Amino acid sequence: MRLYDTATRSVREFVPLREDEVSIYHCGLTVQASPHLGHIRKEVVFDVLRRWLQHKGFTVKVVANVTDIDDKILQKSAENGEDWFALAYRFERELHDAYASLGCIPPTYEPRATGHVPEMLELTQQLIDAGHAYVAPDGSGDVYFDVMSWPRYGELSGMKVDEMEPAADADPRGKRDPRDFALWKGHKQGEPETASWPSPWGRGRPGWHLECSAMAGKYLGDTFDIHGGGIDLRFPHHENELAQSAAAGRGFARYWMHNAWVTMAGEKMSKSLGNTALVSEVTKAYDPRAVRFFLLSPHYRSTIEFSPADEETRGSLAEAEKAITRIDTFVRRAAEFTDAGRAAAVPTDNPHYAAFAAAMDDDLGTPAAVAALFEAIRAGNQALASGDRKATLSQFLAVSSMLDVLGLDPGAPEWAHGASGDDLTPVVDGLVGALLEQRSAARAAKDWAAADAIRDTLAGLGLKITDTPDGAKWSLEN
Template identity: 80%
Template sequence: MTLKLYDTATRSVRAFVPLNEGRVSIYHCGLTVQASPHLGHIRKEVVFDVLRRWLEAKGNEVTVVANVTDIDDKILAKSAELGTPWFAHAYHFERELHAAYASLGCKPPTYEPRATGHIPEMIELISVLIDRGHAYPAPDDSGDVYFDVKSWPRYGELSGQKVDEMESAADADPRGKRDPRDFALWKGHKPEEPLTASWPSPWGRGRPGWHIECSAMAGKYLGDTFDIHGGGIDLRFPHHENELAQSAAAGHGFARYWLHNAWVTMAGEKMSKSLGNTALVSEVTRAYDPRAVRFFLLSPHYRSTIEFSPADEASRGSLEEAEKAIDRIDNFVGRARGFLGDDWEPTEAVAPQWEAFRAAMDDDLATPAATAALFDAIKAGNQALAASDRAQVGVLSDAVTAMLAVFGLDPEAPEWAGDPRGSADLVPVVDGLVGALLEQRSAARAAKDWAAADTIRDTLTRLGLVITDTPTGASWSLEK
């Protein structure tokens, strides 16, 4: 089946055909590193990580570029409040971003450029826009340069808005604008700002506007035209609308598909640093298994809103259910791999649950249906274990392993090796210890020492294990 994705630009589900067969290029907007990342930020990282993994599972070579915005108004304002150099402030929260997506098992981008490292490319792109009549230096000697929205008839095509119905752009002083909706490409240096936060340009010292940063970096590393651009739905306007306008006006094809994930909300409001209603990734992953947090973020469809509040009982319940789901996954993975042994070699057989998973993922990354296929495979695998059907256990174990690799949830994958809660390394040890107790119970039963057998069973039950007697012996699983 051909992969289909919902393209924000056309507002339709389209068959995805890479620009270059077998190679996929993706740019997604990273954080403005002004404060600690929250679940709203990290959902985008998880969504694009799953997309990348699925494209790779389909045999593609995937290049992912995700920028870091390390200079902007908010960084300057917050660093000034704290009395910290702006670059140190930005670097501190850049490292927090890296820790956050690593804590949830996200692969790092192929490259992660910083805005401040690409000032020459931005100046070059602005110069092209001025030469083409789509940008102009402000006449008030501020050093600002603006994109002329009225000069570009396609403006508004991504968000579906009409220019005459848009509000004024709020990214710079309106005094030097021809039209209040024109947005800043370059911001002239202000006396109250650090001189280090400015660079020389043909229009005087200054720094880039937010939108020009991504256009310049995407073009540098992925070329004038690339496959997928995206981020959170809040970026669709004005950020991505402005990126598209300035890149297309400069003569670039830019993104062929636009992918946007929905918000994580708190009490119905978008989770936002500016609103103060956030759940920090570092705090949530201390309270819950990080793999469960990842599962919580990926199991709803990426275009569906997720409601979460640490103080909300329903939200806590959802994460607790996610932890139970991870326990169920790990229980099967550990038992199946122990049952199959090191000499098991995958066969050509394909489980029907894998076919269902593949169809779901090809249908606009339908992770709810894909999750259902995963647990169908685990249920069938547990039944095969109970029947000691090695061939069937092997086929289903292979399918589950492949699904977990796409979801980024394989407990034995390198990204989880450093987190004992997210690792299956202890599963064989636990399985061996429980197995030894079950052998003692079996010996007690054979000797008709029912009291000793019941004591062992009761002890394991109190520890949260379910003991199932089968014709081939007793097996155990975690209580649900």
């Protein structure tokens, strides 16, 4: 399997630290507002990666943090007249609802920043002792990473120090260099006392970058396989994580993966810009499985354009819903025809599955993988039409395996909780089935006009009727 490594800017063969286990850390949200599609794309991308690695036989350990203490959280909670921890918890629960609504498997563990202050203090002291951090001399209690003390700074982003803008996370008066970034922020007048912890440098709270380094190290060790997140985190967040971890003597991440943005009108989807599409709203307007399909179909390093006012986007989501219907129609019909169980072995000799696997092994190439999925569905529909049970079974098992990897299997437990809204499939099946029974009765009575009228009505709705020895079957026209 090959993955594009942001650090080396190349596609590299992925070889995990351990033969049978892969460790992944990806940065979770700062829970200061409701999650939008830009946030949740990362969850979908790394959910597909996890599923593919598990499909290949690896045990996958996924740690994704929650940043529940931050300048913006304090600011917004003060504006709302709400306790900062209550606001953070409210939006944390919305995050969980959002990724569950799109069928994402929860992380192996999801640590909160506020629960790991001791580990952050320890890492900060290690950096001070190593000469890579210093306590601000202005009595503020701030502690900064000394960028100029670390010659490798900029290796992840490819930027040179003299090209970087100064960090904007603290008053520059206590810094040796304006590009130094905060490891620890001294408690300020007017901030809630509950938003600070005791430290050797006075009461305060951790800096954003410090949080992830400490939590990744605690749960995945000094060195782990993959660190990921949105491309907007590459600099400064991931650059700073790498610098402080490596300066403390940790190997840290061996591979770096970053997914591209979801944009609106060509701009990054952002809470601060106000151009967001909330997951909770989009999944009311569209089938959540179609929204997931919309997010995973492009390559993870390709930008996705989304806008409620954009006819092209609305068309893409509508097409995604049609794609889901095509998938479900084939799965239902093939399962009925073959009496196949989903526990059967993966058909590695199936050419469409082989194409799918090759695409997934090539830097998580979902566009080609999705194309292979629909080639298998097309071949399966042809096998159904000809009554070839063996060929139908092969395509059914191939499609089932692909859907499991993509997180789109309609029978999977993650879709059973009802997050996708009211499932109309049984209703549609019942209505179409009743009409087909009427058509069968009309044919038996040689009332050809009535039988043809029912067939034409269903055809006008985009349904194809196939008469088989086991009775009439219906499917969507391809």
